[in-house]
Amino acid sequence: MTNSLLTIITFVPLVGALLTLLPWGKWLKLDKAGEERLIKNGAIAISLLPLGLALMLWSGYDQALGGFQFEINVPWVKAINVNYHMGVDGLSLPLIFLTTFLTVLGLWYSARVIKTRVREFFFLFLLLEMGMTGVFVSLDLVLFYVFWEVGLVPMYFLIGIWGQAKDRPQYSAIKFFLYTLAGSVFMLLAIVAIYFTTGTFDIVEAAKLKPFADSILLSGLAFWAFFIAFAIKVPSWPFHTWLPDAHTAAPTAGSVLLAGVLLKLGAYGILRIVLPIFPEAFKRYALIVVALGVISIVYGALVSLAQWDLKRLIAYSSVSHMGYVLLGVGAAAYAIGTPKWVDASAMALNGAAMQMFTHGISTGALFFLVGVIYERAHLRDLKMFGGFSSKLPYYYGLFAVTAFTSLGLPGLAGFWSELFVFRGAFDIVPIWAVIGVLGIVLTAAYILWKIIQYTFLGQYDAHKIAHWTDVETGAELHEPKDLAFFEKVTLWPLVAFMIFLGIYPAPLLNLFNTVFVRLMSGFAGK
Amino acid sequence: MQHVMFFLFAIITLGAAIMVVTTRNLLRSALWLILVFFGIAGIFVLLNAEFLAVVQILVYVGAIATLIIFAVMLTRQVMDPKQPRFNDQARVVAGFATLLFVVLAVIVTRVAWPVAIGAAPVDAIQQLGMDFVGPYAVPFEVASVLLVVAMIGAIIIAREHE
Amino acid sequence: MVPLWYYLVLAAALFCIGAFGALARKNAVGVLMGVELMLNAVNINLVAFWRYTTAAQLTGQLFAVFVITVAAAEAAVGLALFIAIYRQRNTVNVEEFDTMKG
Amino acid sequence: MDYIRDFFINFAHSWTTWISGGLPGWAVTVVNFLLGGLILVMMPVIATLALTWMERKVIGRIQNRLGPNRVGPWGIFQAIADAVKMLIKEDIIPDRADRPVFNLAPILIFVGAAMLWAVIPFGRRMIGQDLNIGALYVVAIGSITTVAVLMAGWASNNKFALIGAFRVVAQLLSYEIPMVLSIGVVVLVVGSMRMGTIVESQWVPFCLVLPVAFITYVLAAIAETGRAPFDLLEADSEIVAGYFVEYSGLKFGWFYIAEYGNLMAVSAITTTLFLGGWRGPFAGAAPVLGPLYFIIKTVLVIFVLMWIRGTLPRFRIDQMLAFAWKVLVPAALVNLLWVAAALKLPVPQAVQYAVMLVGNLAILGVTLTLLGQSAKQHAKRHGLAGA
Amino acid sequence: MKLADLTYLLPELILLLTAALIFLLDLIWFKRPAVSERRTEWLPYVALAGLGGAALGLLPSLGKTASVATVLTADPYGVFFKALAIMGVALVVLLAAPYLRGRTPYRGEFYALLLIVALAICLAVGATNLVMIYLAMEFLSITSYVLTGYLRNDRKSGEAALKYFLYGATASAVMLYGMSLLYGATGTVDLAGIAAAFQGKAQGTLAWLSMPAIILLMAGFGFKASLVPFHQWAPDTYEGAPTPVTAFLSTASKATGFAILMRVLLTSLGQADIARQWISLLVAISVLTMTLGNLTALRQTHIKRLLAYSSIAQAGYILIGVAAVLAGPGRTFTGINGVLIYLLAYLFTNVGAFTVVTAVETATGKVDIRDYAGLVQRSPWLAALLLVFLLSLAGIPPTGGFIGKFFVFGAAVQNQMWVLVAIAAVNSVIAAFYYLNIVRYIFFTPAEEGADRIPVALPFRVAVGVTAAVTILLGLAPSPLIAWATQSAQALLVALR
Structure with a gap:
């Protein structure tokens, strides 16, 4: 049971997805609306299963023992030594939880707002969950790659089909796809190259064998092949241009998963594959990575500041926030082989990982919140907003908490991640860290000035927005109506997490810390 | 002569x-x-x-x-x-063909072909016949099938009415 | 005997003339004639090689016979095609076959 | 006596010896070439002169007429008179004809007719060039005729000429197949394509052993020469005169000569392949008899062909093609297979021949029965008499 | 010719006899128009039975290696391609059955000719003698010309056939010239004999010859495999040919080109110093082929034409495997096995894609990519499965196409042909763009007003189901195919050493 748990988590969504395709309406003699309702509720019910299992994983994970647990390792393609190798450790565990959790919320929310091509939507959403989970549990490079690509396809469709026509969804979808693919084909070549030097596709094995350690050229090539693939996904400047388009075009739940989980795939890949397998090459190029991270932070924040489209703004803020992850990882990589920096580097990594999780929660919530207002006003233009605090107090409250989390306000989850990243990075790459801090200031600027002020403060002008919609009935209204029940159900768990982790980040941090201390001290001991 | x-x-x-x-x-x-x-x-x-x-x-x-x-x-x-x-x-x-000719001519004159002039066999026709039903039986049969197929194909393509 | 390379150069020349015809002719039948010249050049090669290198074995002649056979089959199908197309559109000029572009 | 036995060879030898007395070696070759060519060229001409007269006489008799009887005794100089008339006629070339091709066609067709004679054995070792591929050569030379006909039909710039040429080619190609198949049977039995060998191995004429091949060959040969009942290629009533309608004077003469040259050559080949060639009683002892036998047999064949021409009505083109493909080719193919199988029997040659004969007769019977049935059906369907 | 040879020739004999049977049935039994319409419906099944019989006829030669009738060989390599051809042609027969209905009254010969091309392929892939190779290739070509021009009333069909013919005739003449040079240099037409004659001589007396001969040979093989610059026939021919024939040309026929290419190069010209020459040539051709194919495909609006250019590009990828041939002992990526895997996966993928195209064309008569707008509403299954095929063509896992690329690119990585693989990688991204463009129309663009559901005939359903299932199955459980391909490739690699 324990070693098939990961398989079940990964493939339950696939089963669910396939189930949505069955002609239930015909079998159960339902009309179209009834069938759609069944599909929606069924999908949500099925998605609860991986969430529950993820919690089981978390509770069953022996933290004292550390390392990979719930492992399954059976041959898949014997001829080339590809194995069906899955396992979780302290790094992947929270991310799996995050994936399953956001999926449930996304499905729950979408069940209310998605009205066209329902069957396809829920099919693709569940498929997407499988792809993402699969990436987090894979410990074999080929398996990893397969899930990596599999996740690409449903997201492409989510953006392309349910995007708003004015956001050029088809263009955005294909851009998203091609960017990721362009990175990943080179990654595939690097994967094969690893196989030829080590004879294995196993991530753990390969990390032990350290391929290409003797060749600067080859290790550099392989490193960059992997790194660029992941940097595109993160996305790091200058590979980020697909992200604003994709985010803007995607439907709300799609954006949530895109920001909440898909971006983490890149960061996860760097932590799981690049760092352990190519430590020396990484160290060699660490400053470039740090620079990319810092540029992303500052650049993302500056561009955010210039946006008038709320969703686009949040999308750019993701570039900026994911920059922290790169900064942390880059700094840690720079510290490889320097014993005095072991603690600092572990701390930076902890911060980076923590940032991955909290960013997933907070940005996910932000995108939900954008969705909430968009469903009502059919606009995302900040110039048209203003004074919502009086009309939508509940909404304002949740938004504020989320925005402050994103900003890194102490007491909320985001604070810890930024703290650790900078705390670690200051020791190792002080100058870059200082520049990076600039990003925090800019973040404060766009969150407070752009979002809070333009949206919620000031005077509400009834003429700016032609009409409002009741999200539950679809009726036209003259006044905005505050959060509906389903929206509260969607948002509260996220907000609760932000607050909880803000106050008590230890459970998460401990998990990460075990992993990274072991990793970094392993390098130092070498 | x-x-x-x-x-x-x-x-x-x-x-x-x-x-x-x-x-x-x-x-x-x-x-x-x-x-x-x-x-x-x-x-x-x-x-x-x-x-x-x-x-x-x-x-x-x-x-x-x-x-x-x-x-x-x-x-x-x-x-x-x-x-x-x-x-x-x-x-x-035309330029290409001329060039090709020059190239081919250089090649065929430069290569040291394994020339070994012997007498032409007197019973060449018998030998040809034996080869056709011996080592080259399969090509021979294939050629015959090919001709039949080509004939049928030509009829199919060029037939007058549909 | 005439040296081998006489024949080979003759064949090469014939081959190139044929290639020119096949590539430069406008009329499809003209192209086919070019191809026939090329095949004949090959046959000269085959027979000359046979005579000058391995006269005891008739491989070259056999090969040439097969080439001739195939040429006949090819011509039959090809000319049937020309006629079929000509019936459709009153032309066999290769350049006028431009229904499909891209 | 020995000189007489191989008269042809010995005479040629003496001749060569004689002229090489005053001439260098290469000139001897050239002279001999020219002489051989002259003989080849003369054969069709002689054939034409003799055969036109004969044909007109024979046909006349069949039609209950006398035939030519004014010029010379029994009208024997009629052919020469005709020839003179033809020579002095005006040579007209159509205005929009393709001149070089137009002029070349009659020459080529004559060359084709003449070249056939190179491999015909008049007597033992009395043969122009006993090629080891003689039988194949005969077939190959036929293709020159095809080309010449096409050239003539094309160059005349005349619809009827062109249609005539198409018909000729369709016919030539169709009947070439049964012809080759029946020659193939003979080659199979003899094991050689050398004409001399074919004659020498006929201790019994092959027409008695292989009647199907013989009949197929004769029928195909009639078609190849374009004679009645396969003469729709030049049927005056349908397409004026076929591919050579625009030719006149001497150029027409070439076609005329080629036609009769071909007739004679084909008969000679029939004699060679199926009638034992120059073989006959005492021919072994007195080789001089050989050519005599050969000529008698050939004339006999020619006579039969004329007889056929005088009796049978003309075929329609589709009937003609159908006859080749649906009757002659299958029959010849089955025959070929049967003979090939018979040759594999481990018995004396005479028994093999007997087996072949039995098979041939069976094929002949089946073919004729089927033909009769289909004729009856045809008649019934069209409400004709004879159903 | 021994009696034992006949057991190895069983597939060929069965195919020949079935083809003859169909010709005869069509000629005699189906003569009267009233009954022929109904009876002709049976002919595809006769053809399928024949192909099934041929597949069974492969059993005696499984795992054997033997010289057959002097000019052929029975080896696992040949069996692989024979099986591939039989499967491909069987699928094409399925496509042809509903496609031809209403397009031509003469359908019988079509199936017979399909069996004949299968026969030609079986002969071509087993040939070890230049004469036999030439003959079998021409056999395949000539039959293909007829199949391409089969629709007499269709202007495009005739034009396609004519172009195919003119290019094919020229290419084969050029190839033949190369063969004649090889014969002259070695005095033999047997592949092994040529290798023996070249042994140790390539540097000296024959140095002038090998490269020109290879280039000339490539014209013929490249023509069949539609490699640049011998590809120019492909777009027009693929567009104009009856769609099932296009499916055949782009898969089984192409595979044959590769099969012969590899056999000739490896068994007769596999010596290290000669191999170096053709490897560099193949690398150049490969780069040209995939780049040109992909860049041109970007501009296409006609789906058959697009798939044609895509097919050219795919040939470029496949060629990487040949260029990356490596025969070290115990290697799992030998290049050749990658080619075999790729070709088989590509067969099912591409025939699947063409099945969808054929089904749509049969139902609506439309072949523009624009006409695929909203296909997902008009026929969800066709749309979904076409997506699978397109993803496989693009090389997205878990599909057969991915496995193929994995092995082919892998072999090049192993040989450290970095530039080549980098170009290939960039190309596969470009390719994804135009594949996704089709996807975009199918899923994102709404259908035109009044566009009905598309009826899909049963044979199409079977074909599309089988191909999709195999495509995905190959991605999920590739082990059997890998094992089979590796073992089959070994037959050639033995010769290399």
Whole structure:
């Protein structure tokens, strides 16, 4: 049971997805609306299963023992030594939880707002969950790659089909796809190259064998092949241009998963594959990575500041926030082989990982919140907003908490991640860290000035927005109506997490810390 | 004598071949083609391949050239004498062909072919026959099937009514 | 005997003339005639090689016979095609076959 | 006596010896070439002169007429008179004819007719060139005729000429197949394509062993020469005169000569392949008899062909093609297979021949029965008499 | 020719006899028009039975290696391609059955000709003698010309056939010239004999020859495999040919080109110093082929034409495997096995894609990519499965196409042909763009007003189901195919050493 748990988590969504395709309406003699309702509720019910299992994983994970647990390792393609190798450790565990959790919320929310091509939507959403989970549990490079690509396809469709026509969804979808693919084909070549030097596709094995350690050229090539693939996904400047388009075009739940989980795939890949397998090459190029991270932070924040489209703004803020992850990882990589920096580097990594999780929660919530207002006003233009605090107090409250989390306000989850990243990075790459801090200031600027002020403060002008919609009935209204029940159900768990982790980040941090201390001290001991 | 005959046939063959590709009137091209075939039959005789020379006449002149002339005649309305003979790339192609000739000529004269002149077998035809039913039985059968299929195919394609 | 390379150069020349015809001719029948010249050049090669290198074995002649056979089959199908197309559109000029572009 | 036995060879030898007395070696070759060519060229001409007269006489008798009887005794110089008339006629070339091709066609067709004689054995070792591929050569030379006909039909720039040429080619190609198949049977039995060998191995004429092949060959040969009942190629009533309608004077003469040259050559080949050629009683002892036998047999064949021409009505083109493909080719193919199988029997040659004969007769019977049935059906369907 | 040879020739014999049977049935039994319409419906099943019989006929030669009738060989390599051809042609027969209905009254010969091309392929892939190779290739070509021009009333069909014919005839003449040079240099036409004659000589007396001969040979093989610059026939021919024939040309026929290419190069010209020459040539051709194919495909609006250019590009990828051939002992990526895997996966993928195209064309008569707008509403299954095929063509896992690319690119990585693989990688991204463009129309663009559901005939359903299932199955469980391909490739690699 324990070693098939990961398989079940990964493939339950696939089963669910396939189930949505069955002609239930015909079998159960339902009309179209009834069938759609069944599909929606069924999908949500099925998605609860991986969430529950993820919690089981978390509770069953022996933290004292550390390392990979719930492992399954059976041959898949014997001829080339590809194995069906899955396992979780302290790094992947929270991310799996995050994936399953956001999926449930996304499905729950979408069940209310998605009205066209329902069957396809829920099919693709569940498929997407499988792809993402699969990436987090894979410990074999080929398996990893397969899930990596599999996740690409449903997201492409989510953006392309349910995007708003004015956001050029088809263009955005294909851009998203091609960017990721362009990175990943080179990654595939690097994967094969690893196989030829080590004879294995196993991530753990390969990390032990350290391929290409003797060749600067080859290790550099392989490193960059992997790194660029992941940097595109993160996305790091200058590979980020697909992200604003994709985010803007995607439907709300799609954006949530895109920001909440898909971006983490890149960061996860760097932590799981690049760092352990190519430590020396990484160290060699660490400053470039740090620079990319810092540029992303500052650049993302500056561009955010210039946006008038709320969703686009949040999308750019993701570039900026994911920059922290790169900064942390880059700094840690720079510290490889320097014993005095072991603690600092572990701390930076902890911060980076923590940032991955909290960013997933907070940005996910932000995108939900954008969705909430968009469903009502059919606009995302900040110039048209203003004074919502009086009309939508509940909404304002949740938004504020989320925005402050994103900003890194102490007491909320985001604070810890930024703290650790900078705390670690200051020791190792002080100058870059200082520049990076600039990003925090800019973040404060766009969150407070752009979002809070333009949206919620000031005077509400009834003429700016032609009409409002009741999200539950679809009726036209003259006044905005505050959060509906389903929206509260969607948002509260996220907000609760932000607050909880803000106050008590230890459970998460401990998990990460075990992993990274072991990793970094392993390098130092070498 | 051999030299004289060779050059005679070579000049006939090449001259006629040039006429084949340059003559405006396609029917005349086809007739020049027949002359090429005869020239080559002569070459074959010089090379002691009498059987092949006769087959050359029989098949190339009797069948292929006839078919070509047939096709030319059946499509004769299109042979407008004012129409250009060549397509636009003719100059390029001519240059290419000349270059190709130079290259091929250099190659075939430079390569040390494993020349070992022996007497031509007297019973060549018997031997050919034995080869056709011996080691080359399968190609022989395939060739026969090929001819049948080509015939059926030609009928399928060119049949009058649908 | 005439040296081998006489024949080979003759064949090469014939081959190139044929290639020119095949590539430069506008009329499809003209192209086919070019191809026939090329095949004949090959036959000269085959027979000359046979005579000059391995006269005891008739491989070259056999090969040439097969080439001639195939040429006949090819011509039959090809000319049937010309006629079929000519019936459709009154032309056999290769350049006018431009229904499909891209 | 020995000189007489191989008269042809010995005479040729003496001749060569004689002229090489005053001439260099290469000139001897050239002279001999020219002489051989002259003989080849003369054969069709002689044939024409003799055969036109004979044909007109024979046909006349069949039609209950006298035939030519004014010029010379029994009208024997009629052919010469005709020839003179033809020579002095005006040579007209159509205005829009393709001149070089137009002029070349009659020459080529004559060359084709003449070249056939190179491999015909008049007597033992009395043969122009006993090629080891003689039988194949005969077939191959036929293709020159095809080309010449096409050239003539094309160059005349005349619809009827062109249609005639198409018909000729369709017919030539169709009947070439049964012809080759029946020659193939003979070659199979003899094991050689050398004409001399074919004659020498006929201790019994092959027409008695292989009647199907013989009949197929004769029928195909009639078609190849374009004679009645396969003469729709030049049927005056349908397409004026076929491919040579625009020719006149001497050029027409060439076609005329080629036609009769071919008739004679084909008969000679029939004699060679199926009637034992120059073989006959005492021919072994007195070789001079050989050519005599050969000529008698050939004339006999020619006579039969004329007889057929005088009796049978003309075929329609589709009937003609159908006859080749649906009757002659299958029959010849089955025959070929049967003979090939018979040759594999481990018995004396005479028994093999007997087996072949039995098979041949069976094929003949089946073919004729089927033909009769289909004729009856045809008649019934069209409400004709004879159903 | 021994009696034992006949057991190895069983597939060929069965195919020949079935083809003859169909010709005869069509000629005699189906003569009267009233009954022929109904009876002709049976012919595809006769053809399928024949193909099934041929597949069974492969059993005696499984795992054997033997010389057959002097000019052929029975080896696992040949069996692989024979099986591939039989499967491909069987699928094409399925496509042809509903496609031809209403397009031509003469359908019988079509199936017979399909069996004949299968026969030609079986002969071609087993040939070890230049004469036999030439003959079998021409056999395949000539039959293909007829199949391409089969629709007499269709202007495009005739034009396609004519172009195919003219290019094919020229290419084969060029190839033949190369063969004649090889014969002259070695005095033999047997592949092994040629290798023996070249042994140790390539540097000296024959140095002038090998490269020209290879280039000339490539014209013929490249023509069949539609490699640049011998590809120019492909777009027009693929567009104009009856769609099932296009499916055949782009898969089984192409595979044959590769099969012969590899056999000739490896068994007769596999010596290290000669191999170096053709490897560099193949690398150049490969780069040209995939780049040109992909860049041109970007501009296409006609789906058959697009798939044609895509097919050219795919040939470029496949060629990487040949260029990356490596025969070290115990290697799992030998290049050749990658080619075999790729070709088989590509067969099912591409035939699947063409099945969808054929089904849509049969129902609506439309072949523009624009006409695929909203296909997902008009026929969800066709749309979904076409997506699978397109993803496989693009090389997205878990599909057969991915496995193929994995092995082919892998072999190049192993040989450290970095530039080549980098170009290939960039190309596969470009390719994804135009594949996704089709996807975009199918899923994102709404259908035109009044566009009905598309009826899909049963044979199409079977074909599309089988191909999709195999495509995905190959991605999920590739082990059997890998094992099979590796073992089959070994037959050639033995010769290399």
